[in-house]
Amino acid sequence: MRGPKHFHHSVRTGIRLSEYEHVLGENADQLKRLFPDGVARLWGATPAQKERNAKAVAIRERRVGDEVLFYGEMKFIARARILGLLHNPGLAAEVWGFDENHRTWEHIMALGDVIEFEVPAAPVLTALDMKPPLWSLTLVPAAKRKLHLHLLDELLGGQASTVRRPVLGKGIAAPVESLGRGDLQRALGTLDADTSAGPRARSESLTLLWAIGRLVTGHDRMAPLDVWQSQLGPILSEFGPPGVAVSPEYPFRHLSDSGLWEVESAEHRDPDLVSVAASIESGGRAGFRRAAARLLRQPLARAEAIGLLCASYLDDVDQPELLERVGLGGYAYAGGSDGGQDDSGGGGRSGRRGQRRQVTVSRPDRDKRLVERVKLLHGHRCQVCGLRLETRFSHYSEAAHIQGLGHPHNGPDKTSNLLCLCPNHHVQFDTLALFIDEDWIVRRSQDGSRIGVLRRHPEHHIDERYVEYHRGLCGGNRLGSTHDRAL
Ligand SMILES: [Zn+2]
Numbered sequence: 369m370r371g372p373k374h375f376h377h378s379v380r381t382g383i384r385l386s387e388y389e390h391v392l393g394e395n396a397d398q399l400k401r402l403f404p405d406g407v408a409r410l411w412g413a414t415p416a417q418k419e420r421n422a423k424a425v426a427i428r429e430r431r432v433g434d435e436v437l438f439y440g441e442m443k444f445i446a447r448a449r450i451l452g453l454l455h456n457p458g459l460a461a462e463v464w465g466f467d468e469n470h471r472t473w474e475h476i477m478a479l480g481d482v483i484e485f486e487v488p489a490a491p492v493l494t495a496l497d498m499k500p501p502l503w504s505l506t507l508v509p510a511a512k513r514k515l516h517l518h519l520l521d522e523l524l525g526g527q528a529s530t531v532r533r534p535v536l537g538k539g540i541a542a543p544v545e546s547l548g549r550g551d552l553q554r555a556l557g558t559l560d561a562d563t564s565a566g567p568r569a570r571s572e573s574l575t576l577l578w579a580i581g582r583l584v585t586g587h588d589r590m591a592p593l594d595v596w597q598s599q600l601g602p603i604l605s606e607f608g609p610p611g612v613a614v615s616p617e618y619p620f621r622h623l624s625d626s627g628l629w630e631v632e633s634a635e636h637r638d639p640d641l642v643s644v645a646a647s648i649e650s651g652g653r654a655g656f657r658r659a660a661a662r663l664l665r666q667p668l669a670r671a672e673a674i675g676l677l678c679a680s681y682l683d684d685v686d687q688p689e690l691l692e693r694v695g696l697g698g699y700a701y702a703g704g705s706d707g708g709q710d711d712s713g714g715g716g717r718s719g720r721r722g723q724r725r726q727v728t729v730s731r732p733d734r735d736k737r738l739v740e741r742v743k744l745l746h747g748h749r750c751q752v753c754g755l756r757l758e759t760r761f762s763h764y765s766e767a768a769h770i771q772g773l774g775h776p777h778n779g780p781d782k783t784s785n786l787l788c789l790c791p792n793h794h795v796q797f798d799t800l801a802l803f804i805d806e807d808w809i810v811r812r813s814q815d816g817s818r819i820g821v822l823r824r825h826p827e828h829h830i831d832e833r834y835v836e837y838h839r840g841l842c843g844g845n846r847l848g849s850t851h852d853r854a855l
Contacts, residue, residue: 571604
């Protein structure tokens with residue numbers, strides 16, 4: 369079995385692009401762009417024997433943005449997202465060698481968002497009418513994709529359900545086996561619990577965002593300390609507390625108090641963070657504890673964490689710029705960074721945030737019929753302010769996805785994830801200036817003040833999960849919620 373070995377080598381550990389420079393060929397730029405720190409996560413497939421067999425179809429039908437599920441011995445062991453596709457037999461031969469038929473894994477997938485876990489495959493496969501064992505590449509039919517993700521989330525949720533509170537307090541490095549979203553929020557929301565911790569909380573939150581960015585781009589939760597120094601250092605000096613020079617060691621020392629963080633020296637775990645400098649010299653590593661990393665790889669918990677850090681400690685920072693820099697560009701907007709939601713139907717308004725447009729990943733097609741249905745149900749009346757914008761011959765409104773489609777939010781295209789808004793409120797909703805609270809009250813993200821009640825229509829069901837996700841991005845799920853203060 370070469371699978372597990374290959375998985376460890378080219379997905380879990382990743383390959384150093386610098387060592388494969390001679391075989392990268394025309395994919396060199398692409399790979400360096402996808403993996404800015406030089407470590408690439410790759411997986412591949414040998415060419416199909418026949419034009420029309422299932423494998424040939426699977427190879428042909430792969431798309432950037434697709435999810436890849438790793439299967440082994442009746443279990444699913446990891447999932448990942450396709451960041452790029454390349455055909456490169458030379459690289460494949462160097463990374464994985466040849467099989468017994470002298471074929472290579474030349475159809476290569478560049479992967480991000482790698483999450484490892486272990487769940488039995490049988491329930492999922494049965495529900496999908498697929499027969500185990502799985503061989504090589506297997507496509508899940510699009511229609512069944514949601515079902516499969518749902519099942520998987522359930523299985524994973526069950527696995528991570530034993531919640532233990534993180535142990536807070538200096539010098540206590542009790543391992544946190546698992547964390548719940550509430551624990552994470554508590555830990556992230558109390559970085560400044562200590563008095564006089566203002567500047568410290570600022571640099572800690574920057575450090576955490578940088579570390580979340582690493583997880584999102586598929587990197588190991590633990591990074592060598594010299595990487596932290598060279599990459600986090602510039603971010604701290606640019607976005608850190610004004611007038612205070614902060615070295616990356618500084619947030620490290622305090623972050624371990626949060627219960628989310630660990631530092632290990634090369635030889636052994638070293639909870640005594642006073643010796644960070646020594647750890648760096650000895651090749652030590654630091655990063656999120658396993659339980660925290662596992663949680664932060666879940667979309668909702670991650671959106672909440674990012675929203676909470678930004679709202680709590682980084683009010684006066686250029687957040688879109690910062691998030692872009694740490695690899696979380698899409699999180700500054702409800703619609704992601706890939707061009708926004710042109711649901712207007714009346715000529716696109718590109719450029720609304722065009723300045724920050726990024727190279728990406730597929731942009732999912734939205735179903736115009738769903739958009740029209742929602743607009744018609746509401747008679748083009750904004751669900752926030754009630755405005756019905758008149759045009760010469762008719763009326764104009766826009767449909768906003770609540771949990772954005774596409775990277776990084778990956779919300780679904782269905783009416784329960786849509787709102788009918790006027791252009792002004794659409795912009796505010798997409799730029800996270802307002803959110804909807806648990807009682808369907810629309811509030812300003814800035815201070816939680818009330819704007820009004822979301823107007824709903826009995827035939828337009830809105831799924832609260834998407835609202836919760838958007839609220840998380842806005843920092844609206846903060847503990848001791850801002851709502852009470854505002855009322
Ligand atoms: Zn409006």
